[in-house]
Amino acid sequence: MISVIFAIDRNNLFGNKNSLPWNYKEDLQYFKEKTLNKKVIMGEETFKSIVSRNNKPLPNRTNVIATLTDYTFEGVEVTHDIFKYLDEHKDEDLFIIGGKGIIELTYKIADRLFITMIDADHEGDTYLNIDLSNFKLVNENISGILHFREYRRL
């Protein structure tokens, strides 16, 4: 099963200076609950952003880096062909967690999307372009300005 998980604001803002434009504890907690003990696949920029913040890869998850460069990180698996990787591991519970490049490339083949839509405006430099017409909203939980939505591919 291939899932994609990310947050956007109501303007489709997604990132700022290779980091998140916001800091919502409840969303970080949701992300942790969904991905704990799973395989999390991310682009090189997102991986570097996580390591610069935490000084280590995401704990208690199998981290996988997608990149076209020769970037490596001790103890972390790297793929140079994300589609091949997803195809070879699709029977596992895979979570694609960012960033813009990797999500825009792969979301159309995902089985599920977990999107936190933040109903507010923020400052940032990176917007996400995705088309949800091939997905159906199957669940939504609203907590203040945070809309936790789950979509399934049609």
Ligand SMILES: NC(=O)c1ccc[n+]([C@@H]2O[C@H](COP(=O)([O-])OP(=O)(O)OC[C@H]3O[C@@H](n4cnc5c(N)ncnc54)[C@H](OP(=O)(O)O)[C@@H]3O)[C@@H](O)[C@H]2O)c1
């Ligand atoms: N709001 C959220 O939930 C959220 C979550 C995560 C990240 N973000 C934000 O997203 C932004 C980073 O996104 P980004 O697009 O710059 O970087 P990214 O998606 O983290 O990294 C893209 C990487 O994928 C590589 N790539 C391209 N095609 C590939 C393929 N077929 N197979 C394997 N690897 C491939 C690229 O290589 P090349 O460079 O050589 O093309 C590049 O290294 C940051 O602002 C971050 O904060 C937001």
